[in-house]
Amino acid sequence: MQPTPIARVLTEVERATDEIIDFAAALVRVPTVNPPGEAYEACAQLLGGRLRDCGFEVEHLVPEDRPEHSSRYPRVNVLGRRTGSAPGGSVVHLNGHLDVVPAGEGWTCDPFGGVVRDGRLYGRGSSDMKAGIAAAVYAAEALRRADIPLVGGIEISGTVDEESGGLAGVAWLAEQGHLSADRTDYVIIPEPFGPGRICVGHRGVYWFDLVTTGHTAHGSMPFLGVNAIDQMTTVLEAIKTRLAPRLASRTTALPVVPSEARQATLNLNSIIGGQIGPAAQTPCVPDRCVATFDRRFLPEESLEAVKAEVERLLTELADEHPGLRCELRDRMVVQPLRTPEDSPLVRALSTAAETVTGSATLVASPGTYDHKHVARIAGIEQCVAYGPGTLELAHQPDEWCGVDDIVQATQVLALTLLELAGGAAPRG
Numbered sequence: 001m002q003p004t005p006i007a008r009v010l011t012e013v014e015r016a017t018d019e020i021i022d023f024a025a026a027l028v029r030v031p032t033v034n035p036p037g038e039a040y041e042a043c044a045q046l047l048g049g050r051l052r053d054c055g056f057e058v059e060h061l062v063p064e065d066r067p068e069h070s071s072r073y074p075r076v077n078v079l080g081r082r083t084g085s086a087p088g089g090s091v092v093h094l095n096g097h098l099d100v101v102p103a104g105e106g107w108t109c110d111p112f113g114g115v116v117r118d119g120r121l122y123g124r125g126s127s128d129m130k131a132g133i134a135a136a137v138y139a140a141e142a143l144r145r146a147d148i149p150l151v152g153g154i155e156i157s158g159t160v161d162e163e164s165g166g167l168a169g170v171a172w173l174a175e176q177g178h179l180s181a182d183r184t185d186y187v188i189i190p191e192p193f194g195p196g197r198i199c200v201g202h203r204g205v206y207w208f209d210l211v212t213t214g215h216t217a218h219g220s221m222p223f224l225g226v227n228a229i230d231q232m233t234t235v236l237e238a239i240k241t242r243l244a245p246r247l248a249s250r251t252t253a254l255p256v257v258p259s260e261a262r263q264a265t266l267n268l269n270s271i272i273g274g275q276i277g278p279a280a281q282t283p284c285v286p287d288r289c290v291a292t293f294d295r296r297f298l299p300e301e302s303l304e305a306v307k308a309e310v311e312r313l314l315t316e317l318a319d320e321h322p323g324l325r326c327e328l329r330d331r332m333v334v335q336p337l338r339t340p341e342d343s344p345l346v347r348a349l350s351t352a353a354e355t356v357t358g359s360a361t362l363v364a365s366p367g368t369y370d371h372k373h374v375a376r377i378a379g380i381e382q383c384v385a386y387g388p389g390t391l392e393l394a395h396q397p398d399e400w401c402g403v404d405d406i407v408q409a410t411q412v413l414a415l416t417l418l419e420l421a422g423g424a425a426p427r428g
């Protein structure tokens with residue numbers, strides 16, 4: 001009896017294990033550190049070459065109009081396409097970011113050595129997310145090696161700058177129409193959630209500044225001035241004792257992992273006040289202090305309510321402390337996102353994860369990633385993150401990704417492609 005397409009695809013991934021791990025290690029060895037955005041060109045060439053070997057038509061796309069792009073640190077995105085035989089088939093796009101965060105301190109191995117030891121690939125970007133890129137390439141390749149005809153199409157992109165906002169990467173690709181709902185039905189981003197977890201979205205992000213304004217005076221006569229840093233201390237105390245407990249009492253139904261991130265949260269990112277730096281100081285009362293906050297809000301909260309809550313606190317403080325002047329200024333907003341659980345993409349990935357790993361859990365991310373650009377700019381509603389690795393290891397010293405994880409995630413992605421783009425899958 002002929003093995004089923006599912007069995008053939010799983011076998012092809014298994015057979016390619018060494019190739020997949022070697023390719024993931026080769027990607028780790030290209031130090032695409034961002035900031036500043038090093039070695040993108042080399043990494044895009046490496047990925048583009050492998051995609052070509054695997055039957056993709058490949059384009060390298062350079063965002064010349066973006067300020068991040070420079071001759072010293074060129075931004076190079078890569079996009080590969082394999083088109084199916086029948087019109088009307090579904091097109092699945094797999095997108096991975098090429099960049100990694102700086103290695104930082106505390107490593108016991110070379111962060112860019114791409115060493116495989118005791119069943120783990122070590123290195124900066126091994127989990128986040130070069131193993132995921134390798135898994136995407138070999139998931140598509142497994143279908144080809146198993147002689148599965150494509151009805152729909154498969155696209156694979158490697159993009160820049162996710163760690164710094166993705167504006168020259170996925171956002172730019174979407175703005176230029178390279179990634180668009182007109183052509184692409186589903187997007188999978190192989191971020192490191194692990195082989196049994198599918199990430200359907202994230203909380204909202206609201207970054208804002210609070211600015212206190214005082215009155216400068218000679219530092220020997222501080223009673224003649226109004227100290228803006230003292231004012232900020234009052235504001236910070238109120239945030240800690242009045243606002244923070246309220247936020248901690250709110251939880252979302254979104255299955256955010258880790259579960260502590262199911263609350264509304266507020267982080268103080270930075271405070272700048274007075275005379276900055278080690279240079280000689282003059283005797284002055286600081287008349288301005290700026291504190292920057294990162295508020296993560298729940299889909300159950302609206303941005304308007306989130307802002308109004310801060311404004312209310314500032315009004316209370318102004319009443320209680322005559323002369324306290326504190327202003328709220330917006331910095332950045334990302335709305336919460338959630339791909340519907342009954343989407344064909346979530347169903348196909350869940351079934352595939354159950355087949356390969358025995359379980360499939362839907363989760364949501366504590367932070368945002370390129371999903372926002374896929375949803376908001378490209379207009380593609382069905383987007384999830386699914387890939388090998390451990391979220392908690394991302395950005396840590398001695399980051400690693402399990403070889404078994406990589407193989408399993410590749411199998412799950414391959415079965416998902418088989419379901420959505422292979423055989424006679426209907427367009428969903």
Ligand SMILES: [Zn+2]
Pocket residue numbers: 097128129162191192369
């Ligand atoms: Zn990532």
